[in-house]
Structures are given as structure tokens and as C-alpha cells.
Amino acid sequence: MKTISCYEAVKRIFELLEGELTRTKKEELDGHISTCRDCCNRFEFEELLKKKLQKASGQEKTPKRLVKRIDSLLKSF
């Protein structure tokens, strides 16, 4: 397996979190993270930040009034 630099690892951490990392690249990243504490911490941080951001913005659900409006719109089609 190819070894990668911390710079490359950080780049891949972001790609991984966005679901854009290929399997081989992920395995290389996993290999790096398992031996590099800095990158491991970085990964945990970015992952948690993303989760928090998603939670903070994902709380917004479609208001009932809009659901009703769409329902009647659908009936009119």
C-alpha cells in the first residue's frame, strides 16, 4: 500500500466526508490515520463538525402548512 503525506491525508479526509473518495484512496488514508495521531484527531474533528452542522441545519422540516399546500396542489393536477 502506498504511504501518503499528512497534506494528502487532510485533503482526503475532506473527500471522504463528502463521499468522494475511492476505495483504494480510502484504504491508504486509513493506513495513514492509524499511525498518525494528528491526522486522526483532524479526522475526528472534521467529522464531528460536519455532524454538528448537519444537525443544526437539518432540524428544519417542511412546515405542515406547506405540506397541506402541496397536497392540494397535487390533487389539482
Next chain:
Amino acid sequence: MEKKKEEFSILLRNCMDVMYRVALRRTNEKSKAEDLVAESCLKAWKSFGNLRDHKSFKSWILRILTNTYISHYRKAKTTPEPIYESEFLKENEDFSLFEQLSSPFVLYNTNPEKEFLNKIFSIDLKKAVDSLPEAYGEVVTLCCLEDIPYKEAAKILKLPVGTVRSRLHRGKAILQKILWEYGKERRYI
């Protein structure tokens, strides 16, 4: 006809929340977001027959929503976009909250990065996303918050994939810089 309508309803229902959130982040106003979603649904129904692959319904309808927003709502916007000096953008395009927090100057506890994330309020996170310049906010919303792949986001926004990638990178850096500033204001750091 009835079958088509039922299919449309099911697909639509699965996308309603994401449509509403994207609309809300664009318009910044609940009633306008609702109008935008309703109008997009109407448009989508009219061209539903042209959609070949139902698996791409979500990116298809988000593209309709984006186009509708651009043609109607953006024009009607009365409040100007928050102005970000290009200086600010340039200076912070590689900003990393992690690097700031884990720098040796912030040594008040053993894990300042996690401490920071535990303290930061949901409302600040939301405010930070809302205050991103539109070009970055739309990409961060789709790719980071709604987990839409780059390729699909590129289709929705009619941008090259490379632009989506670079805007996402910069957008996240700016977002982290904004959070860093909030953290300082609230004395988390």
C-alpha cells in the same frame, strides 16, 4: 395518469424537506421558501414526463428549484448580499479551525478542538452557514449539509465539477473562519 401522479407524489414527498431547507437557505424567509417550493413542484409536475430516470429525481427537482429561484426570487431580493471583501475571501481560503485550535498558543486544555465543538451553539452554526456569500453557501448547503455528490451538485447549479470542488473547499474554510470569530466573541477560545 393516476399512476404517474402517484409516482410523482411519492418521489416528491421524499424530497420535500431537502427542498424546503435549500429554499429557506436561499430566500432566508419562510413564506418565500414555501412559495418557491410550491412553484417548483408545479413546474416539476409539468415536465415530469421528460424525466427518464427517476433515480435522479432529487437532483432534477433541486435544479428546477434553483432555476426558479434565480429567475424569480433573486431579482426580487431587496436586501443586498452581505459584502465580503475579496481580501477576506483570499486571506481565508485555506483557514482551518482545527489548526487554529490545536496551535500551541491555545493550551488551556488537552483537547481544545473537541472542547470548542462541545461549546458552540447550534444557532451559531446555522448563522455561520447563512452568512456565507451565496456562491459558497449554495455549494456548502448541497455537498456538505445535504450530502449531494459533487457531480450532482454541479448539474443542479450548472457549474463545472471543478468549480463546485473549489468553492466547497473555500466555502468550508470561510465557514470555519466565521466560527472561529464567533468562538472568540463568546470567549470559547
